[in-house]
Amino acid sequence: MIDDETRYRAVHSRDARFDGVFFTAVRTTGIYCRPSCPATTPKRTNCSFYPTAAAAQGAGYRACRRCRPDSVPGSPEWNHRADLVGRAVRLIGDGVVDREGVAGLADRLGYSARQLQRQLTAELGAGPLALARAQRAQTARLLLQTTELPVTDVAFAAGFASVRQFNDTIREVYDRTPSTLRTEHGGHRRAPAAAGRLGLRLAYRGAIDTEHLLDFLALRAVPGVEEVVPGHRPGTRTYRRTLALPFGHGVAEVDGLAPGDRPTRGWLDCRLTLTDLRDLTTAVHRLRALFDLDADPDAVDDRLAADPLLAPRAAARPGLRSPGHVDPHELAVRAVLGQQVTVAAARTLAGRLAERYGTPLPAADGGLRLLFPTAGALAAADPEHLAMPQSRRRALLGLCAALAEGAVRLDPGVDREQAAAGLLALPGIGPWTVGYLRMRALADPDVFLPTDIGVRDGLRALGENGDPRSAADRSAAWAPWRSYALHHLWSAAAAHHTSLRTRDTRKEPA
Incomplete structure (x- = not known):
């Protein structure tokens, strides 16, 4: 405070x-x-x-035209908080108020609309409608200034119920008409290369280590669903994936930083192709969660730098993020597939499921051809077609059935403790899987996985005891940012294994 x-x-x-x-x-x-x-x-x-x-x-008050305060990263407090207000803000960011109204938001959170209004107003100075309205205004400005969409299309794509409501909001927030706001923007505006294609910037605060993010995502990329490819600028890489969205589907591309870019430059370049522009707000929100763009890296690095074990890692990799995910149901499936197997093996299994049960895109986009299968589609799968041990097959089908029926929820507004309890009650779902999902699907910044082989290898690479009990005790010094410490340990383990392989290669005869 x-x-x-x-x-x-x-x-x-x-x-x-x-x-x-x-x-x-x-x-x-x-x-x-x-x-x-x-x-x-x-x-x-x-x-x-x-x-x-x-x-x-x-x-x-009106938004400053010089610093554009409406376009800054979200507060890291709302990104990580597990209470009612934090969960409500994440759901509003995902577009729930636009799609389901305040009543739908309140129902998801298990509160009355009046209670929700009171809590949000007390802490944020605005209720759910005002928060959603501010988000719609920012989306509308983005569309006005980066596309050639007609103003009427912009209004409905941003989530406004009418053109009049759109015009009134833009005048009130920006003190300009929509047409004037578009004209004043200058030379950055450009038409989409194809229908539904948008270029935008994803803002972040502090430093960011995009090499770590892209390495992490590339290692786990499901063929046909996601890929990491050479970027448009020399020395860069681009992450690409398909998105299943409330009104349609999309393809997202996010560029990593170039070697000469400052890690604190403040934004990542992104391109979105959407079949329905009403999904813009939701797509952006989910990409921000995937890349952990609302985090406060200074607070994380300051905490980890206070521990002699991780201080050199934090200094060497400032701005390391803890990746989330764009679809918690997809992540849950992949977490079960990853139980007691290598990352490469889990990736292969996920690719086979996507090929058999995923939804093909109308046309391939580079290496992207599929939407990952839904929990409902997998729950109805023939067990004989699932090439995995029977215990994991049972765990996968039970999890997918629970997700499809709503018995277990993993959406941005769920209570983490309730979600964890529901997951643990399912057959074959243990603490490692629950912890991994809390970290990536539920944006919990303080998860530690003491039994994880990568954690144990990372601790040993840094000269520490990798025993789970010792590791759990050691991790207390990293709270409340143990999810970020996990990534430093995984990075240390990977670097150690690479060093050993290089050393062994040098010993081989020519």
Whole structure:
């Protein structure tokens, strides 16, 4: 928790670490900004501070045209918190209010709409409708300034119920008409290369280690569903995958940083091809979760750097992220496939399931041909077609049935403890699988897997005892960021194995 004097000092120093954590509104101008706004610092007496852009908009302030406060990364607090407010914010980000209304949001969370309104307003200064409205406005601005879509199409693609509602919101938030907002943007606007194709930037705070992210995703990429390929710029790689979305499907591409890019440059280039533009908000939200873009790497690195064991790792790889996933049901299936087998073997099994039970795209897009099979499709699969041990087959079918029926939920609004209990009650689902899903599907930043072979190898590579009991005790020093410590250990294990292979190769006769 920080007080207003600390917030003002952050504004005075233009500290980008606080972008998205709070917003500064200036009474004399009627404008709100991100803390790092390059404009002249306002007097303290003229400043008010709000926890969300929606709260500032609700108080009558307009978004600054210079720093674009509505486009900053989300607060890391809402990304990781497991309470009602954190879960509600993640569901709103996924577009639930636009699709199901406040009643649908409240029902998913198990609260009344009135209770939910009260809780969100108390902590965020805005209720679910205001938060969703702010998100729609930001999506509309993005479409206006990056595409040639007609204004009417932009309105409905952004989630507005009517053109009038769209026009009124844009005027209130940006003090401009939609047409003026588009015209003023300058030379960055461009038409999509094909129908439904959009180019955008995914903002992040602090540093980011895209090499780690792309290595992690490439190792696990399911053939036909995802791939890592050479990027458009020299020395870069691009992650590509298919997306199953509420209104249709899509293909996403996210570029890693180039060797000469600063890790703190602030955004990743992304391209989306959508069959229905109403899925834009949901697709962006899920990609942000996949790449952990709302994290606070400074807080993570500061904590891990305080431990002599991980301090060199944190210094060598600043901004290391803990990847999430775009589809928790897909991840759950793949986690079961990965039980007691290598990553490569799990990837092969997942590829076979995708080929047999996945949905083919209307046309292949590079190496992408399939949508990963749904839990319902796998629950109805013939057990004889599942080439795996009987115990794992039973675990997979039981998990898919529970997910398809809603007996176990893994959506962004689920209570982590309830989800974990529901998973553990299923046959063949143990602590490793539950922990892995908490970390990647439920964005839990404090998961540790002491029995994981990669963790044990990583600890030994760093000179520590890899025994599970010792590892669990050792991990206490890394709370509440043990999920990030896990990735450092996996990285250390991989580097150690590579070093051993290189050494063995050098010993071989010419």
